[in-house]
Amino acid sequence: MEMKEAPAISRSTPVEFTVGVVGAGYVGLVTGACLAYVGHRVVLADVSEERIVSLERGQLPIYEPGLENLMLDSADRIDFTTEIDWVAREADVLFIAVGTPPDENGSADLSNVAEVARAIGRALSGSYREQPLMVVNKSTVPAGSGDYVSMLVREGAEEAGNGAANFRVVSNPEFLREGSAVYDSLFPDRIVLGADCRSALDAMRALYKPIIEQSFPTDVDPRPKAAVPFITTDLTSSEMIKYAANAFLAVKISFINEIANISELVGADVNSVAAGIGLDERIGSRFLNAGIGWGGSCFPKDVMALMSIAEEYDYEAKILTAAVEVNTRQRRLVVSKLQHDLHTLKGKRIALLGLAFKPNTDDLREASSLQIARMLDSRGARVVGYDPVAGKAAARALPGLRVLHDPYEAVKGAHAVVLVTEWEEFRNLDLRCVASLMDEPRLLVDGRNFLDPRDVKGAGMIYRGFGRG
Ligand code: UDX
Numbered sequence: 001m002e003m004k005e006a007p008a009i010s011r012s013t014p015v016e017f018t019v020g021v022v023g024a025g026y027v028g029l030v031t032g033a034c035l036a037y038v039g040h041r042v043v044l045a046d047v048s049e050e051r052i053v054s055l056e057r058g059q060l061p062i063y064e065p066g067l068e069n070l071m072l073d074s075a076d077r078i079d080f081t082t083e084i085d086w087v088a089r090e091a092d093v094l095f096i097a098v099g100t101p102p103d104e105n106g107s108a109d110l111s112n113v114a115e116v117a118r119a120i121g122r123a124l125s126g127s128y129r130e131q132p133l134m135v136v137n138k139s140t141v142p143a144g145s146g147d148y149v150s151m152l153v154r155e156g157a158e159e160a161g162n163g164a165a166n167f168r169v170v171s172n173p174e175f176l177r178e179g180s181a182v183y184d185s186l187f188p189d190r191i192v193l194g195a196d197c198r199s200a201l202d203a204m205r206a207l208y209k210p211i212i213e214q215s216f217p218t219d220v221d222p223r224p225k226a227a228v229p230f231i232t233t234d235l236t237s238s239e240m241i242k243y244a245a246n247a248f249l250a251v252k253i254s255f256i257n258e259i260a261n262i263s264e265l266v267g268a269d270v271n272s273v274a275a276g277i278g279l280d281e282r283i284g285s286r287f288l289n290a291g292i293g294w295g296g297s298c299f300p301k302d303v304m305a306l307m308s309i310a311e312e313y314d315y316e317a318k319i320l321t322a323a324v325e326v327n328t329r330q331r332r333l334v335v336s337k338l339q340h341d342l343h344t345l346k347g348k349r350i351a352l353l354g355l356a357f358k359p360n361t362d363d364l365r366e367a368s369s370l371q372i373a374r375m376l377d378s379r380g381a382r383v384v385g386y387d388p389v390a391g392k393a394a395a396r397a398l399p400g401l402r403v404l405h406d407p408y409e410a411v412k413g414a415h416a417v418v419l420v421t422e423w424e425e426f427r428n429l430d431l432r433c434v435a436s437l438m439d440e441p442r443l444l445v446d447g448r449n450f451l452d453p454r455d456v457k458g459a460g461m462i463y464r465g466f467g468r469g
Contacts, residue, residue, distance in 0.1 A: 121156020
């Protein structure tokens with residue numbers, strides 16, 4: 001099916017839907033909160049009773065700026081439950097927003113999705129519905145999974161044995177970034193919808209109408225968008241859009257890291273190079289920050305999953321393979337840079353500033369901090385760390401890592417400091433104080449090219465960035 005932008009629709013009062021969201025994680029919570037905020041009734045379901053109980057008490061299981069306020073604002077339109085069956089029967093639209101972690105081969109593990117799909121089938125069997133339930137795949141799933149989910153819902157209905165289930169499966173990938181997930185959901189660059197029937201697309205367009213038309217109240221001033229493009233296509237292409245978007249961004253970062261490494265060899269400054277190429281509109285200036293490379297819950301998992309999809313068809317995804325290799329090398333480069341100035345790492349105290357995989361999140365999934373800490377630990381270094389929000393979780397994830405509550409405590413007695421995550425608060429670090437607390441040779445490895453090398457050197461430290469001449 002050819003991809004097209006759906007025609008604009010006239011502004012009118014939006015229809016209120018009952019929206020079920022299964023999976024109260026990052027994607028589910030943000031999707032649910034935003035849909036409630038724009039006027040729908042939302043029921044958030046999760047298998048974890050503990051999670052539901054704390055949500056009912058108003059405690060969020062994740063740190064995401066703006067989410068708490070949004071949930072408070074929409075509290076009268078949000079309910080929580082562990083009863084997925086009930087949600088499947090009551091909802092007009094049901095989002096599957098459960099995890100699809102990589103399995104041992106890097107493929108997306110669909111067992112959570114499958115469980116939910118079967119439960120939906122069992123719940124729908126024998127329940128009369130005038131309109132089919134829209135089962136929306138929000139989780140990132142391999143191309144072709146829409147059909148698989150349909151099959152599982154039907155299987156679930158057969159298991160229950162009370163008759164066929166009335167449903168349609170729709171793909172609606174999310175593009176939200178952790179740390180700005182609420183903003184990305186309310187002001188997205190586009191909404192992508194994949195379905196194999198017109199009525200499903202119409203229902204989803206009606207659901208998203210307040211966001212498409214940007215008609216919800218906001219104190220973001222000026223409103224960043226006049227209207228949001230609503231892109232419709234077939235199920236498989238929609239699923240592929242998600243993988244292609246994440247893979248492209250990951251490749252873009254690995255590309256600039258490759259350029260950074262070459263820049264360093266020839267004595268160029270990658271920040272200038274990035275600024276220079278980014279002004280070409282075909283390239284664009286975002287996602288050209290060189291450094292330790294990409295981590296997080298999406299890029300590593302989705303790139304690996306796309307590679308393994310290609311492999312299933314005996315196709316070697318060479319660009320993706322290279323992007324992963326460059327990314328792994330970037331982490332190793334941190335160790336090389338430390339060794340260059342410290343020589344042996346045995347017994348050296350190394351402080352990691354920032355542990356979350358990126359700023360404004362407490363997420364440590366595929367965080368470079370943990371990988372670097374392990375490499376340093378295996379070379380006999382004493383690794384300490386500090387993070388404004390992810391400290392406790394990091395200490396749990398890596399018992400060998402000593403986590404301190406203050407950046408100055410962390411750098412005390414350190415031979416080297418590695419800035420791993422570019423939290424804004426590190427911009428205001430008193431570098432003279434840092435230098436005075438450190439031990440010789442007072443090395444600072446700036447994993448995100450975040451600090452001004454002149455300031456660091458002026459404070460009495462050795463500065464090593466990535467690709468900065
Ligand atoms: C990403 C996508 O941006 C989002 O659209 C998708 O839905 C989920 O995956 P997220 O994982 O939250 O979002 O983080 P993002 O801000 O994209 O950063 C990903 C990684 O790339 C981080 O580790 C970040 O530090 C790194 N990065 C990003 C760079 O190294 N350089 C850059 O220029 C940009």
